[in-house]
Amino acid sequence: MSMEIFWAWMLFLIVDIAVVMSPGPAFVALVRNAMVYDRNISIATALGLALGVMAHVVLVLGGIAFLITKSVLLFNVIKYGGAGYLIYVGVKSLRTGGKCVVVKADEGHVKAITVKQAVLHGFLMNLLNPKAVVFFTAVFAQFIHPSMSFSVQMLYGFTPVCVEFLWFTGLAIILTNTSIKRRFMNVIHWVERLCGGLMIGLGVKLALFR
Known part of the structure; x- marks a missing residue:
């Protein structure tokens, strides 16, 4: 690898890290699952988010993402599908906010969803985000x-996938730490409601995205 390619990749890496670390639907989804469920579910969500990014990378490298950005119909299908999914998850969080599934921080957690469901949740969260299509196509x-x-x-293709997985896995490990969960034990239902409200807000914002 030449130094020119290396420094160009480093710039790409910095841009991607900045984007991944900025709060958005993926961040809210991970925080919500980390607060409500256990570490396995949280890491599974991170894996799903990374797989969603991988899907976008494949679409971009295959030239399909460019076609999506040029097709009003395809773009709107993804946009409204993503918005609808965010609002659905948000409403579901608001409705279950008062019935937190966490038992005790030192006795484990009750899994209301399976690992496969958590992976699918993370995957859809990123796959149905039209902003990701635009971002990866442009960058x-x-x-x-x-x-x-x-x-x-x-190398360019796997970089955002690895960054996504490492960042959200690290976040999941931190947020599911026993001492941290104990501190949030009495307010987890409010955290879930807050995340639900943010999901709905992000869904509405996504629906208005042009």
Whole structure:
């Protein structure tokens, strides 16, 4: 790898880290699951989020994402599908906010969802985000060109997937720490309601996104 390619990749990495760490639907979903469920469910959610990013990478590298951004119908299907899913999850969180599934911080947790459901939840959260389609299409166009070797393109492709998984897995591990969960034990139902409200707000914002 030449130094030029290395520094270009470093710039891409910094941009991606900044975007991943900024609060959004994925962040809210992870925090909510970390507060309500156990560590396994939280890490499974992080895995799903990373798989959602991988799907976007495949769409971009395959040229499909570009077609989506140029098709009003396809873009709106993803946009309203994503908005509807966010609002659905938000309403569900508000309705169950008073019936927290956590038992005791030192005795484990009651799993209201399975690991597979958590992975699917994270996957859909990122897959149905049209902003991700626009972001990856725009950013990849700045860094990737046809003359690049396959290995370099794969490096760019796997970078956002790894960043997504590592960041949200780290966040899941921190938030599901026993001492931290004890501190939030009495307010977890409010955390879930807050996350539900944020989900609904993000869903409405996404529906209005152009």
